[in-house]
Every structure is written in C-alpha cells, then in structure tokens.
Amino acid sequence: MALDAVTGLNSLGFPKPPEETRVVVAMSGGVDSSVVAAKLAQEGYDVVGVTLQLYDHGAALAKKGACCAGLDIHDARRVAEEMGFPHYVLDYENIFQDAVIDEFADSYLAGATPVPCIRCNERVKFKDLLETAKDLDADCMATGHYIQRKVGADGPELHSAADPNRDQSYFLFSTTAEQLKFLRFPLGHLASKAETRALAAQYGLPVADKPDSQDICFVPNGDYASVIEKLRPGAAEPGEIVDVEGRVLGRHDGVIHYTIGQRRGLGIGGLSEPLYVVKLDVDNHKVIVGPKEMLSTRVIPVREINWLGAGRLTDQPSYDISVRVRSTRPPREAILRPISDTEAEVELLTPEEGVSPGQACVFYENEGSRILGGGWIWRGN
Incomplete structure (x- = not known):
C-alpha cells in the first residue's frame, strides 16, 4: 500500500x-x-x-x-x-x-x-x-x-x-x-x-x-458470586434483607449475590409493591430494599478522572456534556463540575436509575463523537 x-x-x-x-x-x-x-x-x-x-x-x-x-x-x-x-x-x-x-x-x-x-x-x-x-x-x-x-x-x-x-x-x-x-x-x-x-x-x-x-x-x-467465593473463601456470609426502615423482610446467603437495582430473586414475595435492592450494607451483612424511586440518582460523585478534553479539567467551572453510567445505556445530558484535576461532581439533567459505586461514568461531547474522558463512581445514593 x-x-x-x-x-x-x-x-x-x-x-x-x-x-x-x-x-x-x-x-x-x-x-x-x-x-x-x-x-x-x-x-x-x-x-x-x-x-x-x-x-x-x-x-x-x-x-x-x-x-x-x-x-x-x-x-x-x-x-x-x-x-x-x-x-x-x-x-x-x-x-x-x-x-x-x-x-x-x-x-x-x-x-x-x-x-x-x-x-x-x-x-x-x-x-x-x-x-x-x-x-x-x-x-x-x-x-x-x-x-x-x-x-x-x-x-x-x-x-x-x-x-x-x-x-x-x-x-x-x-x-x-x-x-x-x-x-x-x-x-x-x-x-x-x-x-x-x-x-x-x-x-x-x-x-x-x-x-x-x-x-x-x-x-x-456471568456467575460473579461463585468466582468471588473461590477467590475469597467465606465471603458469602448470610444476613438479613431489610427495608429502609430497618424492618426484617427475609434472609440472604451473602451480599455478594445481590446488585443495586435488582428486583428478581429476592425471596420476599407477598408485598404490596415491588421492591428493589437500593443499598448493600457489607459491614453488617444487610441487603437493603426499597421502592423503585429510591434508585433514581441525579448527582454522581466521580474520582480517578482521566481527562481527554482540551486543557486541564479545572480550566472551567463546569462543562455541558453527556455521560454514560453503564455500558448498555445511551449517554444522558449532564453538567460536569470539577473539584480537582481528578475529582468532580456530575449532575444528570434527567435522573438515572441503578447508579452504582464501582461503575464508570464516561464523558462525551454533547454534539459529536468525541470522548472527553471519565472516572469512577465512588459513592451510592
């Protein structure tokens, strides 16, 4: 050639x-x-x-x-x-x-x-x-x-x-x-x-x-839990499934079997409304469930940011961008507010459900195909 x-x-x-x-x-x-x-x-x-x-x-x-x-x-x-x-x-x-x-x-x-x-x-x-x-x-x-x-x-x-x-x-x-x-x-x-x-x-x-x-x-x-049990024997300690008021609704075989936003397989039927996993209390071995609206997140704290836009991230007080909080979801419009060169707060214009610590938050241009970087979500609701 x-x-x-x-x-x-x-x-x-x-x-x-x-x-x-x-x-x-x-x-x-x-x-x-x-x-x-x-x-x-x-x-x-x-x-x-x-x-x-x-x-x-x-x-x-x-x-x-x-x-x-x-x-x-x-x-x-x-x-x-x-x-x-x-x-x-x-x-x-x-x-x-x-x-x-x-x-x-x-x-x-x-x-x-x-x-x-x-x-x-x-x-x-x-x-x-x-x-x-x-x-x-x-x-x-x-x-x-x-x-x-x-x-x-x-x-x-x-x-x-x-x-x-x-x-x-x-x-x-x-x-x-x-x-x-x-x-x-x-x-x-x-x-x-x-x-x-x-x-x-x-x-x-x-x-x-x-x-x-x-x-x-x-x-x-896709069996995460069995891999975790092999890597960290004893990790699947049983505990309680509780609602946001602390009432015990059931038992579980280990927090590692649950993810934020999960609805199926909770084993707590007979309730008047569907409940979702809204939080995982690892220290106390508790799976906390609540109504779907509790999964909605508008403000996302992000750290370990890799910035690929022009200049330094902190050159501007805010950026109008789009973000993706899961690989399977389309980008949503948001405002990016830098705290430092590696930390920021992302405000979603439309709340997103099931935003979970450990997932990535990736930044995109609002108009165009350019990726402006991204970081790691580090706190839940």
Missing part, C-alpha cells in the same frame, strides 16, 4: 512505507483482533502478534467463549501462521491477578459493581503490553476494539465507533493522551460487525465464524 498522495503518510499515520513500519497487534484469538492483524499484514506492515495468557492455562482450555483462554491462544497462533507473521504468547497471569482480579473481588465484597474489563485495558493491555510493544521496537500497537482515534488540533483524540451497537468507548475512557499517541484502532470506522466477519472470510481466517465472547474472561457464565 502506497503512502497517501496528500499527507505523505501510510494508513497508520507514519511518513514511511508499511514494510518499514512495525506494528504489534494485541490478539485475543477472536475475530476482531484477528482481522486487524490480517488486514495490516496484507497491507504490507511488519506485524508482530502478541497474545496474553491472563489466567490458568489448564483451566482455560476447557472453557470456550472467553478472551485469552487456551483455545483462543491456539486460534491466534493459527491466524498468525496463516498470514505469515510472528506470534508470541506472554504469561501475564501474575500481573492480571494483581491488577485486575484481586481488585474485582475486593470491590465486589465492598458492595461495588466493578468493571474489570476497564481495569484490564488500563493496567494490563495499555500499560504493560504497550511497554512490551515499545521494547519490540514497534512504531505503534493496534487492537480490535471498536473505537476511533482521530488526530485533532491538539493531537490524537478518542471518538466513538461508527457503529453505535459495537462502540466500546465505555471500556476505554481511561486511555491516556500519551497512550493514544501509540495506539491504533483499525476497526473503529466500520459500519457493522458483518463487515468485520466479511473481511475475516476474505482473508480466509479460521476464526471467521467464531462467536463473540460475552462473559468477563475469568467469570464463566
């Missing part, structure tokens, strides 16, 4: 031919990252595939549908062999345990609803793996994430994917401006996942029809 006639840059933004541009591709073994690696290899880039072994390989071999498991390592290697570029497997098990799994367990036990995929991107893939890519003399690192990197007046910017159904911006808000200089996201401009699968078929990849991974990689079938 020749350089762009106008800019003099190759498709990854460098002023040199693809064959002189080394790119490390983070390969999970799934169709998205496989297509990225194959596409860049076919365009003539010096591709190096890297797959991370994130948890026990023996246990992983028996489990399909989770990223970076044993079968996925095998699939990534097959793609590399098919396309003719080197592939390495790096043992990141200890790093992953320390940086992601332990915090996940502790956060969950503290009554939060953690999002380990964000921490994995932040602390493992875009930190340790990114440094490894630099050690391999790579010019950049590419991933199969559905998000766009665009170069603006002040440097690289993060933008939502062209396909809103595949957009992964919620999981990538903590990407720093410095990391963004080195990262590339070749799939972010595609209109649909069907296009990705069509490319996989075009390249003859063995993973072209592989199903998407649905679960958190170390949480089989």
Whole structure:
C-alpha cells in the first residue's frame, strides 16, 4: 500500500512505507483482533502478534467463549501462521491477578459493581503490553476494539465507533493522551460487525465464524458470586434483607449475590409493591430494599478522572456534556463540575436509575463523537 498522495503518510499515520513500519497487534484469538492483524499484514506492515495468557492455562482450555483462554491462544497462533507473521504468547497471569482480579473481588465484597474489563485495558493491555510493544521496537500497537482515534488540533483524540451497537468507548475512557499517541484502532470506522466477519472470510481466517465472547474472561457464565467465593473463601456470609426502615423482610446467603437495582430473586414475595435492592450494607451483612424511586440518582460523585478534553479539567467551572453510567445505556445530558484535576461532581439533567459505586461514568461531547474522558463512581445514593 502506497503512502497517501496528500499527507505523505501510510494508513497508520507514519511518513514511511508499511514494510518499514512495525506494528504489534494485541490478539485475543477472536475475530476482531484477528482481522486487524490480517488486514495490516496484507497491507504490507511488519506485524508482530502478541497474545496474553491472563489466567490458568489448564483451566482455560476447557472453557470456550472467553478472551485469552487456551483455545483462543491456539486460534491466534493459527491466524498468525496463516498470514505469515510472528506470534508470541506472554504469561501475564501474575500481573492480571494483581491488577485486575484481586481488585474485582475486593470491590465486589465492598458492595461495588466493578468493571474489570476497564481495569484490564488500563493496567494490563495499555500499560504493560504497550511497554512490551515499545521494547519490540514497534512504531505503534493496534487492537480490535471498536473505537476511533482521530488526530485533532491538539493531537490524537478518542471518538466513538461508527457503529453505535459495537462502540466500546465505555471500556476505554481511561486511555491516556500519551497512550493514544501509540495506539491504533483499525476497526473503529466500520459500519457493522458483518463487515468485520466479511473481511475475516476474505482473508480466509479460521476464526471467521467464531462467536463473540460475552462473559468477563475469568467469570464463566456471568456467575460473579461463585468466582468471588473461590477467590475469597467465606465471603458469602448470610444476613438479613431489610427495608429502609430497618424492618426484617427475609434472609440472604451473602451480599455478594445481590446488585443495586435488582428486583428478581429476592425471596420476599407477598408485598404490596415491588421492591428493589437500593443499598448493600457489607459491614453488617444487610441487603437493603426499597421502592423503585429510591434508585433514581441525579448527582454522581466521580474520582480517578482521566481527562481527554482540551486543557486541564479545572480550566472551567463546569462543562455541558453527556455521560454514560453503564455500558448498555445511551449517554444522558449532564453538567460536569470539577473539584480537582481528578475529582468532580456530575449532575444528570434527567435522573438515572441503578447508579452504582464501582461503575464508570464516561464523558462525551454533547454534539459529536468525541470522548472527553471519565472516572469512577465512588459513592451510592
């Protein structure tokens, strides 16, 4: 592939031919990252595939549908062999345990609803793996994430994917401006996942029809509680289900089995109105339930903010933005009021239900696709 006639840059933004541009591709073994690696290899880039072994390989071999498991390592290697570029497997098990799994367990036990995929991107893939890519003399690192990197007046910017159904911006808000200089996201401009699968078929990849991974990689079938019990034996202490006045309505087998906003499976039938989990009192082993209106939140405290907007976060007293408080919900209009460079208060113009400590609050431009950063929700109602 020749350089762009106008800019003099190759498709990854460098002023040199693809064959002189080394790119490390983070390969999970799934169709998205496989297509990225194959596409860049076919365009003539010096591709190096890297797959991370994130948890026990023996246990992983028996489990399909989770990223970076044993079968996925095998699939990534097959793609590399098919396309003719080197592939390495790096043992990141200890790093992953320390940086992601332990915090996940502790956060969950503290009554939060953690999002380990964000921490994995932040602390493992875009930190340790990114440094490894630099050690391999790579010019950049590419991933199969559905998000766009665009170069603006002040440097690289993060933008939502062209396909809103595949957009992964919620999981990538903590990407720093410095990391963004080195990262590339070749799939972010595609209109649909069907296009990705069509490319996989075009390249003859063995993973072209592989199903998407649905679960958190170390949480089989979405069963958080059983994973927590293995990680922290004795964590599921029984206790009382109480209403907001403190009246005992029932018993439970452990706070870890409940999440904010939950209605089903409470085991407290026969009431005049439906009740929802509105708070988890971990210290006293109590699940507190109340009416649906108690789930409504207008003001959200946010900390550990990664700011990707112009200047410093504290340059303005407030910002009119949109925010997303869960990956499955659309952005809502809000006012962002900085307290410091890493802490702020977010006021939702329309109250949101089920806002939970441990979730991310991601900031977006009101008009446009740019991600302005985000932070972590750290207090509930």
